[in-house]
Amino acid sequence: MALALDGLHPRDTFNLITFSGDTHILFPNPVPATAENRRLAREFLSSRSGGGGTEMMKAIRTALAPSDAPERTRVVCFMTDGEVGNDLEILAEVQRHPNARVFAFGIGSSVNHFLLDGMARYGRGEVQYVGLQDDGSAAARRFHERVNSPLLTDISVDWGSLAVTGVYPARIPDLFAAKPLVISGRYTSPGAGVIRLRGRMGGHEFTHEIRVNLPASQPENAMLATLWARRRVEDLMSQDFAGLQRGAIRDDLKQQITQLGIDYRLMTPFTSFVAVEERVITEGGAPRRVEVPVEMPEGMSYEGVFGSENRLQAAGRPMSMALVDRAYPSSGEAAVRCPLP
Numbered sequence: 425m426a427l428a429l430d431g432l433h434p435r436d437t438f439n440l441i442t443f444s445g446d447t448h449i450l451f452p453n454p455v456p457a458t459a460e461n462r463r464l465a466r467e468f469l470s471s472r473s474g475g476g477g478t479e480m481m482k483a484i485r486t487a488l489a490p491s492d493a494p495e496r497t498r499v500v501c502f503m504t505d506g507e508v509g510n511d512l513e514i515l516a517e518v519q520r521h522p523n524a525r526v527f528a529f530g531i532g533s534s535v536n537h538f539l540l541d542g543m544a545r546y547g548r549g550e551v552q553y554v555g556l557q558d559d560g561s562a563a564a565r566r567f568h569e570r571v572n573s574p575l576l577t578d579i580s581v582d583w584g585s586l587a588v589t590g591v592y593p594a595r596i597p598d599l600f601a602a603k604p605l606v607i608s609g610r611y612t613s614p615g616a617g618v619i620r621l622r623g624r625m626g627g628h629e630f631t632h633e634i635r636v637n638l639p640a641s642q643p644e645n646a647m648l649a650t651l652w653a654r655r656r657v658e659d660l661m662s663q664d665f666a667g668l669q670r671g672a673i674r675d676d677l678k679q680q681i682t683q684l685g686i687d688y689r690l691m692t693p694f695t696s697f698v699a700v701e702e703r704v705i706t707e708g709g710a711p712r713r714v715e716v717p718v719e720m721p722e723g724m725s726y727e728g729v730f731g732s733e734n735r736l737q738a739a740g741r742p743m744s745m746a747l748v749d750r751a752y753p754s755s756g757e758a759a760v761r762c763p764l765p
Contacts (some may be wrong), residue, residue: 428568450464519662525549528551530554533722536594548595550571556723557745566602569601578623580596587612589612590652609652610652660677
């Protein structure tokens with residue numbers, strides 16, 4: 425977080441929120457990234473320590489409140505160990521704010537990958553993980569570089585005359601260095617044509633034409649059908665995260681997800697693979713209950729989490745989140761460090 429604060433542009437505005445058992449907001453509203461405001465943020469951050477459970481929703485709603493300034497992009501960076509249970513509710517909140525860019529930074533061995541991956545996916549951002557034994561400073565630098573310099577934003581694809589349907593993700597995320605952007609779709613008939621990739625590069629309109637050939641048959645790439653089906657399942661789930669969290673997803677979505685799981689042999693919330701043992705063995709003819717201990721994640725202790733009196737207490741795990749409203753670069757400025765091929 426200190427690295428992110430040091431890398432703020434003078435034209436940026438920012439705020440800092442810490443959350444764990446409770447939520448603390450540094451400034452009532454985002455403030456300019458002056459030297460004095462950054463100093464206050466560093467002092468605020470150094471005074472924080474984790475305590476209680478990880479309560480993210482209040483902080484998330486505060487961070488994702490949409491900005492009305494059309495010349496700015498809201499950038500939200502979540503830094504957390506991700507130990508939360510209402511992950512689907514959080515993803516639904518991220519979806520409600522499509523103008524924000526959400527980045528996630530997960531720390532430790534017990535990170536909720538489903539949550540942080542989803543926050544980056546539906547927030548059109550990126551995700552970075554670091555273990556307790558990893559070089560945290562190197563991971564933080566990579567994370568900061570990606571957040572600070574997207575190669576292409578506001579991306580769309582015009583498929584022209586090609587018979588392409590079912591393209592996922594429906595909202596295409598931004599393109600960042602060192603990681604490809606993968607789009608999955610289906611075509612109903614073979615053909616050749618030109619697709620047009622559009623977006624914004626350094627604040628300016630960008631268009632790139634790509635000639636493609638869609639063959640009638642390509643058996644060596646049969647696995648692509650399964651990859652597309654997984655994307656389709658993710659899209660259907662995302663249409664009712666709130667219902668899925670309560671175990672009451674819409675019936676039409678449940679039916680489509682189930683059918684995809686059956687047709688493509690996928691594990692979904694409603695389909696699974698079950699191994700059946702033909703023999704049943706018990707001692708003395710009666711079943712016996714055996715309690716199996718579960719180890720605590722690396723870097724955590726039972727006392728640190730539950731306390732000596734079984735009170736829910738965190739083991740000094742500070743979690744924080746930064747918001748940045750970044751101004752689009754004006755003409756003549758270069759915000760992109762690497763040209764697209």
